[in-house]
Amino acid sequence: MARRSAFEHVFILWFVLHIPITLLVDAQSVLPSHWFPSFAKQLVKWHVETNSDWLVGTNPLWFQSLICAELLFQLPCFVLLVIGLMKRKRWTRTLSIVYGIHAATTFIPITGEILFGRPMTPESIKLAAIYLPYLLMPAILALRMALFPYPDQSPLWQSTKDMVSKIVPSNTRPPSLLRRPFDLVYVLYFFSHVPITVLFDAQSIVPREVFPAWATGAMDWHARVNSDHLVQANPTWFVALVVCECLLQLPTFLVFVYAFMYQVSKVTSLPSCKGLELGHQTAAKLMSLAV
Numbered sequence: 001m002a003r004r005s006a007f008e009h010v011f012i013l014w015f016v017l018h019i020p021i022t023l024l025v026d027a028q029s030v031l032p033s034h035w036f037p038s039f040a041k042q043l044v045k046w047h048v049e050t051n052s053d054w055l056v057g058t059n060p061l062w063f064q065s066l067i068c069a070e071l072l073f074q075l076p077c078f079v080l081l082v083i084g085l086m087k088r089k090r091w092t093r094t095l096s097i098v099y100g101i102h103a104a105t106t107f108i109p110i111t112g113e114i115l116f117g118r119p120m121t122p123e124s125i126k127l128a129a130i131y132l133p134y135l136l137m138p139a140i141l142a143l144r145m146a147l148f149p150y151p152d153q154s155p156l157w158q159s160t161k162d163m164v165s166k167i168v169p170s171n172t173r174p175p176s177l178l179r180r181p182f183d184l185v186y187v188l189y190f191f192s193h194v195p196i197t198v199l200f201d202a203q204s205i206v207p208r209e210v211f212p213a214w215a216t217g218a219m220d221w222h223a224r225v226n227s228d229h230l231v232q233a234n235p236t237w238f239v240a241l242v243v244c245e246c247l248l249q250l251p252t253f254l255v256f257v258y259a260f261m262y263q264v265s266k267v268t269s270l271p272s273c274k275g276l277e278l279g280h281q282t283a284a285k286l287m288s289l290a291v
Contacts, residue, residue, distance in 0.1 A: 007144065008085045014137055015078040015085075022075050029059050029067040051130060052123040055113065062237055066106045074103060088151035096150075100142025105244060107135035112240030174263045183260040190256040197250050204234050204242040 004012075024040040025047075033041060048057045055063055077099040084092030114128045177184045199215045200222075208216050223231040230238050258264070 004085075004088070008088070011137075011141060012082055012085050015082045018078050019075065022070055022078070026067055026070055029056065030064050030071070051127050053127055054118070055110065062235075063110070066110070069102075069106065074099065090151065093145045093150040096145040097142045100138040100140075100145070103138035104135050104142065105241075107131060107138075108244050109237035109240040111135060112243075113235075113237045116239075117236040174261075177261065180263075183263065187257055187260045190253040190260070193253045194250065197245055197253070201242055202246055204231070204239055205246065 024036065025044055028036055028041065028044050044056065047053055077095060080095060081092060081099065083089070084095065111128050111131055114124050114131065118124065174180075177187060199211060200219055203211055203216065203219050219231065222228060
């Protein structure tokens with residue numbers, strides 16, 4: 001077996017440390033307090049008081065939903081990824097991407113809420129800095145696994161060359177989309193998402209004067225008829241998610257339309273995009289349903 005890289009050692013340590021943090025610290029937001037030892041409860045109390053962590057202190061419902069996702073999804077990932085990285089298993093790549101994008105996405109609304117949910121202070125900047133590694137480390141993991149093979153350690157130029165050669169469609173014309181119902185469904189799904197994001201969801205972050213009257217009227221109708229209090233209240237954490245949708249998901253919609261049309265979704269470089277989309281949408285929809 002090849003010698004493990006520094007990258008692998010860093011993330012093995014990261015996940016090993018994350019397991020007790022999740023079980024003893026983060027889980028206190030959703031589980032009865034008498035389940036935890038006194039030192040763990042004192043540690044959380046000290047953190048809230050010292051770092052002015054009003055999110056942990058107030059424990060809003062949307063924040064609790066993220067902790068539930070951490071316990072139910074991320075915690076098993078920690079164990080599996082330690083095993084996968086130690087044994088250099090090929091499935092580690094896909095799981096790393098799904099976990100990484102999911103985990104990074106959950107910290108985007110947290111960071112947005114800390115910095116912009118209340119008037120910005122030195123304490124809020126300090127608190128955001130404390131949370132920042134929990135956004136960056138999963139994002140770095142997902143990016144590395146998406147761009148380069150694993151466990152193979154190919155040079156950068158060779159990996160890039162191979163990836164481009166696989167994404168560019170060959171001269172062989174793929175079968176008609178009408179003969180590929182699965183691909184057709186997802187081409188329509190992702191293609192329809194583009195105007196929905198641009199004309200409707202983006203109203204949460206862009207001045208409404210920019211949009212045509214029929215689009216703003218449709219959003220008002222939806223919020224009123226379906227009692228969508230998230231769209232009506234437009235809380236800071238929700239705004240952060242919409243920003244993420246516009247910057248991250250919107251480009252991937254176009255990538256997926258291309259991929260499914262030309263049947264390049266089966267190459268080794270594009271399951272990473274599927275994992276990215278799955279991780280992001282899981283986090284976003286979980287929070288929307290929980291509130």
